[in-house]
Amino acid sequence: MKVAYWPGCVSRGFTPELHGSMAKVAPLLDIELVELDRASCCGAGVIAEHNQELADTLNARTFALAGQVEGADLMMNICSTCQGAQSECQERLDGNTEYREHVNETLSAEGLSYEKGLANKHFLWLMVEEIGLDRIASMVKRPLTGLRVGPFYGCYIVRPTDRLGIDRDTPRDTYLHALIEALGGTVVDYAGQYKCCGFPIITMNQQASLKQAGRHLGDALDADADCLVTPCPLCHLNLDLQQPLAEKVVGRPLGMPVLHLPQMVGLALGLDPKELGLSKHVVKPTSVIDWSTSVLAGVPNAA
Amino acid sequence: MAEYTLRLRRYSPETGEAPYWEDFQVDLDGHRSVLDGILQARDRTDGSIGIRCSCRAAICGSCGVRINGRPNLACHMHLDKATENAVDGIITVEPMGNMPVLKDLIVDMDAVHWKKIQRVTPWLLPDGPDPEREHIVAPESMIDVTQSMACIQCGACVSDCLSMEVDPLFIGPAALAKAYRFVGDPRDGQHYERLKDLAEDPHGIYDCTHCFNCIEACPKGVAPMSQIMRLRRIAGSDHEIDDRNNGHRHEQAFVKNIERNGLLHEADLLPDSYGGKFHPRAIPVLTGSLPAILKALQRGKVTPRKALLHSHKAGDDVKRIYKHVHDKEERYELNLYVAGEEDEPGDDAPQAGHADAAGSHLPEERSPNQ
Numbered sequence: 197m198k199v200a201y202w203p204g205c206v207s208r209g210f211t212p213e214l215h216g217s218m219a220k221v222a223p224l225l226d227i228e229l230v231e232l233d234r235a236s237c238c239g240a241g242v243i244a245e246h247n248q249e250l251a252d253t254l255n256a257r258t259f260a261l262a263g264q265v266e267g268a269d270l271m272m273n274i275c276s277t278c279q280g281a282q283s284e285c286q287e288r289l290d291g292n293t294e295y296r297e298h299v300n301e302t303l304s305a306e307g308l309s310y311e312k313g314l315a316n317k318h319f320l321w322l323m324v325e326e327i328g329l330d331r332i333a334s335m336v337k338r339p340l341t342g343l344r345v346g347p348f349y350g351c352y353i354v355r356p357t358d359r360l361g362i363d364r365d366t367p368r369d370t371y372l373h374a375l376i377e378a379l380g381g382t383v384v385d386y387a388g389q390y391k392c393c394g395f396p397i398i399t400m401n402q403q404a405s406l407k408q409a410g411r412h413l414g415d416a417l418d419a420d421a422d423c424l425v426t427p428c429p430l431c432h433l434n435l436d437l438q439q440p441l442a443e444k445v446v447g448r449p450l451g452m453p454v455l456h457l458p459q460m461v462g463l464a465l466g467l468d469p470k471e472l473g474l475s476k477h478v479v480k481p482t483s484v485i486d487w488s489t490s491v492l493a494g495v496p497n498a499a
Numbered sequence: 500m501a502e503y504t505l506r507l508r509r510y511s512p513e514t515g516e517a518p519y520w521e522d523f524q525v526d527l528d529g530h531r532s533v534l535d536g537i538l539q540a541r542d543r544t545d546g547s548i549g550i551r552c553s554c555r556a557a558i559c560g561s562c563g564v565r566i567n568g569r570p571n572l573a574c575h576m577h578l579d580k581a582t583e584n585a586v587d588g589i590i591t592v593e594p595m596g597n598m599p600v601l602k603d604l605i606v607d608m609d610a611v612h613w614k615k616i617q618r619v620t621p622w623l624l625p626d627g628p629d630p631e632r633e634h635i636v637a638p639e640s641m642i643d644v645t646q647s648m649a650c651i652q653c654g655a656c657v658s659d660c661l662s663m664e665v666d667p668l669f670i671g672p673a674a675l676a677k678a679y680r681f682v683g684d685p686r687d688g689q690h691y692e693r694l695k696d697l698a699e700d701p702h703g704i705y706d707c708t709h710c711f712n713c714i715e716a717c718p719k720g721v722a723p724m725s726q727i728m729r730l731r732r733i734a735g736s737d738h739e740i741d742d743r744n745n746g747h748r749h750e751q752a753f754v755k756n757i758e759r760n761g762l763l764h765e766a767d768l769l770p771d772s773y774g775g776k777f778h779p780r781a782i783p784v785l786t787g788s789l790p791a792i793l794k795a796l797q798r799g800k801v802t803p804r805k806a807l808l809h810s811h812k813a814g815d816d817v818k819r820i821y822k823h824v825h826d827k828e829e830r831y832e833l834n835l836y837v838a839g840e841e842d843e844p845g846d847d848a849p850q851a852g853h854a855d856a857a858g859s860h861l862p863e864e865r866s867p868n869q
Contacts, residue, residue: 205763355711
């Protein structure tokens with residue numbers, strides 16, 4: 197399938213391994229990525245905090261650019277924060293015709309217009325809803341057998357449920373669980389899986405921010421997780437890049453590897469760990485990867 | 500009549516025993532509330548079950564609990580709906596979080612919730628002498644605060660506030676929503692003083708972590724986090740209040756970063772949030788971040804070139820949008836709570852916005868169990 201692809205900023209900034217691994221995984225899943233290279237940052241809620249109309253207009257422009265990608269089935273992102281921030285703007289744009297027309301008037305100078313109802317799905321949602329877990333399971337070459345994976349959803353992709361279309365028929369807040377199982381791994385439930393990583397306040401209240409990250413990593417450790425997986429690069433920054441500092445704040449060693457979603461999928465589909473950028477993590481995923489043979493730990497003769 | 504199993508969290512501090520779970524069978528129609536179930540268990544099985552309740556109609560805010568792990572009013576959740584979301588069909592009911600438990604399902608609202616509400620001076624502070632009769636205000640000028648006025652002080656948002664979980668001093672969602680109720684009230688004469696106070700408090704408006712838990716928790720659609728963002732917007736943009744947590748400077752640095760670059764250039768964001776790379780405020784922050792920066796360089800997450808230079812620049816159209824929006828005399832905002840959702844595209848639901856909200860109707864209250 198062809199998608200208008202919005203990678204976001206952080207996946208091309210401080211977590212380049214996310215963008216890189218998505219590019220490796222997409223062809224294996226028959227996803228053609230048409231990158232929205234003229235689009236701008238979603239604002240991560242901060243631009244909306246400054247000026248709602250500015251955030252809504254910038255995102256309406258992104259949606260309009262996505263709508264221009266010929267033959268694309270929908271818009272796809274790889275960042276929970278983009279998903280949440282864009283969904284919030286889209287809710288307002290779709291919810292009120294007069295407001296949408298007002299925003300489109302600003303876009304008209306560029307010859308763009310946003311039409312209500314664009315489908316913008318995170319890679320996680322797209323895998324479950326468009327490709328199907330059965331099909332993905334059938335593509336697995338290196339099952340995650342014996343690997344205990346803790347899902348870390350982050351906030352923006354699970355709340356508020358009505359805005360994000362989460363209900364009994366569309367249980368998007370369980371998709372990471374289902375995916376881990378489809379790839380042959382074992383889901384580890386732990387207290388922090390739906391909580392906040394603390395990243396939004398890292399510059400404002402570092403202690404509270406790192407306490408959040410450290411506590412969730414510790415909870416996962418206590419539940420015997422081998423690694424976490426997250427659909428959000430901002431969560432990844434607080435859980436991985438800041439993990440050495442989080443260890444100091446919570447006063448315990450953690451050493452918990454955190455995978456990006458496409459990295460976990462890529463591992464199961466048989467890709468080489470280094471190709472997926474796993475060597476770029478601050479906490480080396482040694483519990484996930486046997487570096488000598490490039491197979492999953494605890495999986496004899498895998499791959 | 501159907502049979503439901505309620506698994507209640509029991510705790511009596513005077514016994515010295517740890518909290519424990521206890522199951523109760525109740526016979527009630529599915530459309531009856533979880534509160535009805537608890538009251539039947541208390542009437543028929545164990546008179547010592549502690550639950551606080553009054554109106555049974557989702558208006559007094561007394562019976563806040565966690566049902567199947569999520570905060571709600573016990574009277575606002577039907578038994579059949581609760582069963583649908585229950586593991587193994589057993590409805591679990593436990594006391595709200597972030598507040599000490601007094602007994603069973605009753606938490607100490609005075610110790611946390613009401614104390615924080617008092618913290619924000621929850622009454623009108625008008626300027627000048629009292630008018631001879633009542634304050635006269637245009638109806639449309641009050642519409643913006645109707646969302647925060649819908650709060651029934653149940654504490655559900657406080658229960659699940661993730662900032663408060665790690666920072667108990669955080670003023671919190673309910674109290675900050677209440678603060679907006681007065682900051683947005685044209686009769687109040689202390690807007691600047693209120694905002695300055697809430698921004699200066701290191702556990703104030705910039706301590707919210709944007710987790711949406713309070714929006715999800717609120718049974719009345721108050722969306723406390725949205726009110727906190729409004730407080731930030733007015734404090735920063737209208738009053739230019741620089742806060743102790745550096746929240747306003749961070750916001751300014753972020754917004755300008757995107758105006759300049761189109762995409763976020765992270766390496767600039769941190770120093771710019773503190774006044775720039777060479778500002779005395781930034782030095783200790785950058786020094787403190789050095790281990791993380793060095794680690795990122797060592798792992799090849801970033802290269803020195805990428806950290807220092809940012810090849811991506813904002814296009815003219817992004818800059819034009821910035822200018823167009825910033826040049827306006829008034830911010831244009833849409834609050835869907837006030838405006839209501841449209842049924843069909845093109846229908847004439849009134850829009851919100853500060854100046855044009857006259858005649859807006861309030862949406863129907865969120866339905867039970869939503």
